[in-house]
Amino acid sequence: MSDEIDNKQSIQAQSSETMNQYSGSAAADIDYVRPAEIPEQDLYHGHSFITKWVFCQDAKVIGVQYFLTAVFTGVVGLILSWLMRLQLGFPGLAGFMTAEHYYQFVTMHGMIMVVYFLTALFLGGFGNYLIPLMVGARDMVFPYVNMISFWMFFIAVAVLMASFFVPGGPTGSGWTLYPPQAILEGTPGSGMGILLMLVSLSLFVIGFTMGGLNYLITILQARTRGMTLMRMPLTVWGIFTATVLAMLAFPALLVSSIMMTLDKVLGTSFFMPTILKAGEVLEYGGGSPILFQHLFWFFGHPEVYIVALPAFGIVSDLISVHARKNIFGYRMMVWAIVGIGALSFFVWAHHMYVSGMNPWFGFFFATTTLIIAVPTAMKVYNWIITLWRGNIRINTVMLWCLGFIVTFVNGGITGIFLGNVSVDVPLSDTYFVVAHFHMVMGIAPLMVIMGAVYHWFPLVAGRMLHEGLGKWHFWITFLGAYSIYFPMHYLGFIGVPRRYFEMYDSPYMTSAIGMNEFISLAAFIVGAAQFILIFNIIKTLKTGKPAGKNPWKANSLEWHTSTVPPEHGNFGDRLPVVHRWPYDFSVPGAKEDFIPQTTPPSEVVHTEVEKT
Amino acid sequence: MSEQKIADYEFKPGFTGMAKDTGSDQTMFKGVHWGKAMMWIFLLSDTFVFSCFLISYMKGRASTTVEWPYPSEVFALTVFGVSVPLLLIAIMTFVLITSSGTMALAVKYGYEKNRKMCGWLVLATAIGGLTFVGMQAFEWSKLIHEGVRPWENPFGAAQFGSYFFMITGFHGTHVSIGVIFLFIYAYKVFAGHYDTQKRGWFTTMKGDYVEIEILGLYWHFVDLVWVFIFAFFYLW
Numbered sequence: 001m002s003d004e005i006d007n008k009q010s011i012q013a014q015s016s017e018t019m020n021q022y023s024g025s026a027a028a029d030i031d032y033v034r035p036a037e038i039p040e041q042d043l044y045h046g047h048s049f050i051t052k053w054v055f056c057q058d059a060k061v062i063g064v065q066y067f068l069t070a071v072f073t074g075v076v077g078l079i080l081s082w083l084m085r086l087q088l089g090f091p092g093l094a095g096f097m098t099a100e101h102y103y104q105f106v107t108m109h110g111m112i113m114v115v116y117f118l119t120a121l122f123l124g125g126f127g128n129y130l131i132p133l134m135v136g137a138r139d140m141v142f143p144y145v146n147m148i149s150f151w152m153f154f155i156a157v158a159v160l161m162a163s164f165f166v167p168g169g170p171t172g173s174g175w176t177l178y179p180p181q182a183i184l185e186g187t188p189g190s191g192m193g194i195l196l197m198l199v200s201l202s203l204f205v206i207g208f209t210m211g212g213l214n215y216l217i218t219i220l221q222a223r224t225r226g227m228t229l230m231r232m233p234l235t236v237w238g239i240f241t242a243t244v245l246a247m248l249a250f251p252a253l254l255v256s257s258i259m260m261t262l263d264k265v266l267g268t269s270f271f272m273p274t275i276l277k278a279g280e281v282l283e284y285g286g287g288s289p290i291l292f293q294h295l296f297w298f299f300g301h302p303e304v305y306i307v308a309l310p311a312f313g314i315v316s317d318l319i320s321v322h323a324r325k326n327i328f329g330y331r332m333m334v335w336a337i338v339g340i341g342a343l344s345f346f347v348w349a350h351h352m353y354v355s356g357m358n359p360w361f362g363f364f365f366a367t368t369t370l371i372i373a374v375p376t377a378m379k380v381y382n383w384i385i386t387l388w389r390g391n392i393r394i395n396t397v398m399l400w401c402l403g404f405i406v407t408f409v410n411g412g413i414t415g416i417f418l419g420n421v422s423v424d425v426p427l428s429d430t431y432f433v434v435a436h437f438h439m440v441m442g443i444a445p446l447m448v449i450m451g452a453v454y455h456w457f458p459l460v461a462g463r464m465l466h467e468g469l470g471k472w473h474f475w476i477t478f479l480g481a482y483s484i485y486f487p488m489h490y491l492g493f494i495g496v497p498r499r500y501f502e503m504y505d506s507p508y509m510t511s512a513i514g515m516n517e518f519i520s521l522a523a524f525i526v527g528a529a530q531f532i533l534i535f536n537i538i539k540t541l542k543t544g545k546p547a548g549k550n551p552w553k554a555n556s557l558e559w560h561t562s563t564v565p566p567e568h569g570n571f572g573d574r575l576p577v578v579h580r581w582p583y584d585f586s587v588p589g590a591k592e593d594f595i596p597q598t599t600p601p602s603e604v605v606h607t608e609v610e611k612t
Numbered sequence: 613m614s615e616q617k618i619a620d621y622e623f624k625p626g627f628t629g630m631a632k633d634t635g636s637d638q639t640m641f642k643g644v645h646w647g648k649a650m651m652w653i654f655l656l657s658d659t660f661v662f663s664c665f666l667i668s669y670m671k672g673r674a675s676t677t678v679e680w681p682y683p684s685e686v687f688a689l690t691v692f693g694v695s696v697p698l699l700l701i702a703i704m705t706f707v708l709i710t711s712s713g714t715m716a717l718a719v720k721y722g723y724e725k726n727r728k729m730c731g732w733l734v735l736a737t738a739i740g741g742l743t744f745v746g747m748q749a750f751e752w753s754k755l756i757h758e759g760v761r762p763w764e765n766p767f768g769a770a771q772f773g774s775y776f777f778m779i780t781g782f783h784g785t786h787v788s789i790g791v792i793f794l795f796i797y798a799y800k801v802f803a804g805h806y807d808t809q810k811r812g813w814f815t816t817m818k819g820d821y822v823e824i825e826i827l828g829l830y831w832h833f834v835d836l837v838w839v840f841i842f843a844f845f846y847l848w
Contacts (some may be wrong), residue, residue: 037619037638044816141646144815209657213650220640221649229635247653251660255668259778267763268774270672283763286678286771291671295664578637 031600033226033577040575041138041222045568055151057143058568059214062150063129064460069150070120073157077112078527080105089520091502099501100188103172106499107189108164110175111197114303115204116157118445122310123208123246124153126452127215127239129460133558134236136224136576138569140214149214152207156200163189163196171197174499176300179271179292180284183264195264198257205254208246215243224557226578230334231597231612233556233582234327237334238313241341242306248345249302256295263287293355297348304441305344309337311448312379315404317582318451319383321554322398323390324593326583328382336375336382343372353421354428362421369419373412380409391586391593396470397552400451403478404444411440414489429499432492435485443481450474453533458551459558462565463544466536473532480526487515553594556582560596581612618642645822648829655833658786662837665782666844669775673848681767683846686755701846704747705838708787711740712835719828722806722821730824731801737831738794741787748784752777776845783841786834790827797827 046052056062084105087097128146132139140146163170172188173181181187182194189197219232219240232240259270263284271292272284312333320327327333349357349365383405392398414436418424427433450473457465496503496512503509503516550559562572576598584595589607621642624632634640641649673680684697691699718733755776759766765773800806805819812819 034620034637037621037642042818142650142815144817209654212657213654216653217646217650221638221644221646223638226637228637229640231637247657248660251657252664255661255664258782259668262762262774262778268778269763269770270668270774286676286769288671288675291668295668298664 030605031579031602033579036225036575038222041141043139043569044143055147057139057147059128059132059140059143059146060460060566060568060570062140062146063125063127065150066120066124066128066153067126069154069157070117070125073112073160074117074121076161077109077117078530080109080112082524082527084109085520085523087501089517089523100169100172102501103174103499104170104188104193107172107175107177108160108170112160113442114175114307115201116160118307118441119208119246119303120153121449122307122445123215123239123243124150124211126235126310126314127243128211129456130235130558131215131218131239132222133561133566133570134233134556135219135222136227136557136571136578137218137222138571138575141217141222142214145210146214149207149211152203152210156203156207159196159200159203163193163200166192166196168193176293176296177260178296179260179263179289180273180275183260183272184275184277184282195261198261198264201257202254202261205250205257208250212243212247215239216247224575224578230331231578231581234313234316234330234333234337235310236313237337238310238316241337242309245302245309245341245344246306249299249306251299252295253299256292256299259295260292290352290355290357293352294349297351298345300351301348302341302344304437305340307441307445309341311404311445312337312340314452315401315448316379316383316386317556318397318448318455319386319401320583320585321455321552322395322401323387323392324585325386325390326581326585328385329378330581330583332378333382336379339375340372343368343375347372350419350424353424359421366419366421370416373416373419376412380405380412395454396465396467396474397451397455399471399474399478400447400454403474404447404451407439407447407478407481408444411436411438411444415440427492429497430492431488431496431498434498435488435492438488439485443485447478450477450533455552456558457537457540458547458564460565461541461544462547463540464547464551465540465544469532469536469539473529473536476529476532477526480522480529483522484519484526487519491515553592554582555580555584555594555596557597560598580609584609584612645820645826647826648822651826651829655829658833662783662840665779666840669779669844672771672775673769676769676771678769680769681765681772683848686760686767686772687751687846698846700747700751701842704744704751705842707740707747708744708835708838711737711744712832714740715828715831719825722801722824725807725821727801727804727807730821731798734794734798734801734824738791738798741791741794741831745784745787745791748780748787752780779841779845783834783837786837790831790834793827794831797824 044051044057046056046058051057053061056065083094083097084102086094087102128140131137168189168191170189171177171182171193173190173194177194177197183190187194219236223232259268262268263270263272267283269284269287271289272282272287273289274285275282316327316333346368347365349361350369353362353365383401414432418427418433418436454465454470457463491512494511503512506512547564549564552559557576557578558566560576561567561570577600578597579600580595580597582597584590586593587595587604587607587609590604590609595604595607595609619638621636623629623642633642687701688695688697689699690696714733714736718730718737721729721733755773760773760776762774762777764770800819801824804810806821806823809818809820811817
């Protein structure tokens with residue numbers, strides 16, 4: 001294959017003398033950046049449709065592939081949620097809906113949204129697209145492995161979707177897949193459904209590991225000249241820490257999937273206690289269902305932060321750019337991300353307060369859980385202080401960011417309720433929990449995704465998304481999401497249990513009925529509003545306003561590529577040289593209100609820019 | 613490494629110096645090959661996989677109500693009418709640890725560009741690994757012959773069979789994958805791919821002897837995991 005390599009990209013790293021355009025002048029000293037440590041990466045350029053767009057090794061294309069696949073699964077998850085709300089708001093209206101179907105939809109909705117939509121979108125989609133561009137690399141360090149990573153994810157999604165069509169349908173054991181019921185007869189999809197789910201999860205973990213190694217090594221070992229760790233955009237920090245979490249948390253999911261597969265297929269009893277069924281003792285015996293819960297939540301809780309940390313990072317960058325102000329407390333933000341990531345491995349059992357574990361465990365995990373509130377609150381304060389006295393542009397991107405702060409604070413506060421054992425026990429398995437996690441890890445990260453789409457679409461496609469449609473999209477989604485989840489807190493307080501197919505003649509029926517109808521109607525509208533974005537994207541691709549270079553006047557490297565949209569190799573003949581952090585906005589004395597990361601110090605000597 | 617100067621970079625002394633080195637531009641680990649850094653991080657992740665397996669095993673063994681089988685009886689081998697406890701496993705462990713030694717030597721000769729020695733040592737490592745897998749297959753068939761199954765076990769708790777087959781199987785898979793790669797790499801060394809920087813079959817990356825070290829890292833890790841499995845299954 002060697003002859004197929006385009007040697008044009010293999011320019012040898014140039015020495016500092018030839019790179020430094022100021023050599024010989026007085027400015028040479030302050031603009032000095034060490035020469036390159038690593039030789040130029042040689043890239044495989046696709047030259048047919050297959051190698052350019054299907055089995056492509058360009059991280060940007062892989063990012064878009066991840067994005068589109070994740071959005072496809074997200075739409076499936078959205079339709080499932082509609083079906084659930086149809087049943088809850090208007091029981092009996094959909095004739096085909098049985099209790100079994102309902103449980104299957106709950107399960108698939110949860111698993112799709114958490115793993116196959118949010119995780120894949122943030123790390124696979126935004127990670128692949130943004131990491132090489134933001135750190136100033138030509139591509140991911142192992143482009144071939146990166147390509148395999150996407151196709152593993154694609155197969156995982158295909159296997160997951162196949163479970164809709166097997167006898168018995170997909171698994172209906174809840175997204176947590178708790179044994180013993182997940183693999184026992186009587187639970188919907190306890191045959192092929194659960195098996196395909198476990199296989200799909202294992203494939204996802206293997207595929208993600210390949211991608212994750214790429215993200216980490218690209219960030220650690222392939223940054224451009226001058227790009228120190230503390231000059232990286234917070235987006236990169238968020239994705240980096242989330243990937244570290246994923247590399248350490250997904251093993252627990254893989255192990256629990258393997259063990260449950262063996263329980264199902266070979267009849268081992270890792271998680272299966274002695275079970276009496278219709279007076280008959282089953283073959284199983286001696287296993288521990290609680291062990292599965294520990295393994296699952298050792299994955300499951302970091303998973304929350306795998307979704308949240310990239311969102312934190314991205315929203316910090318968006319707020320800074322669109323408020324034309326440097327992010328407040330950059331170092332504090334970095335350490336908060338890292339601290340939240342570390343703490344997230346010590347809180348998993350707060351999902352298990354009602355599992356019957358030792359009460360001292362509950363005490364320990366309640367304490368660690370509440371400690372996480374400290375770095376998280378620091379981040380919220382910093383976002384707000386960044387906005388304070390900023391030159392805020394109320395455009396679509398900023399609206400999504402503000403929506404994120406509001407919904408995140410809301411979900412975070414209910415988290416403090418649920419982190420305390422004594423408050424959690426009565427609220428467990430009620431709609432209060434549903435409201436909490438949808439607010440904090442459903443709606444809040446989704447707001448960031450939407451903001452990020454409006455922000456980076458001009459880079460990916462070279463055209464600006466329509467602002468008016470964007471604002472409609474935002475307001476319907478924001479107000480609608482509040483209409484869905486705010487009343488759910490109340491439903492939880494009056495004791496409506498989650499995951500129930502029907503309320504039957506319960507005493508709280510009367511007040512819950514009307515509220516459920518209202519929530520369902522809101523859910524239909526919010527779901528439908530998401531198609532505004534799809535319409536907007538199609539319309540923009542055809543007739544959108546050309547974005548030109550750097551439409552938001554941002555500083556980070558992805559906006560300073562040789563072409564827009566960036567080509568394979570990202571930066572043309574020469575990699576950029578970085579002299580500052582990406583947050584030099586509205587610097588007094590500067591000609592414009594932004595100083596790109598590539599601007600050398602000699603060009604801004606008369607401004608009040610700080611050394612970073 | 614501390615004496616080395618990489619592209620004008622001077623390492624700084626002390627703890628704050630270490631922090632500055634870590635956070636400096638371009639690379640965090642100065643002069644470390646991308647593939648090598650990747651393998652280290654992959655192994656960290658894999659450590660978590662095996663930890664989850666072994667911790668589950670401990671939990672399963674600690675909470676079982678049925679007696680756990682006595683390892684020196686279950687894993688004994690009868691030689692000339694004498695039952696020798698842990699005989700096979702001692703040989704297996706010896707072979708695997710020895711193969712780690714040949715691997716380390718292969719890395720050394722690789723960096724010295726001694727193609728022949730490096731190739732033979734990689735091949736020796738592969739054969740050592742293959743022997744290990746073969747003996748493991750023998751041990752499995754012996755236990756299966758005696759009636760141990762993943763779902764039942766005539767010597768006591770059923771979970772013994774489940775955890776034993778699962779964890780040694782998972783480790784054996786790691787060894788087998790390693791053996792396959794060792795054979796491929798032995799071929800590549802003998803064919804001189806690393807001397808001529810020939811590109812890989814799929815990845816189009818240039819060949820380099822550092823790949824031997826990267827595979828070596830994986831191999832030593834697999835050995836290290838075996839030491840833990842040995843301790844937890846055979847000595848506990």
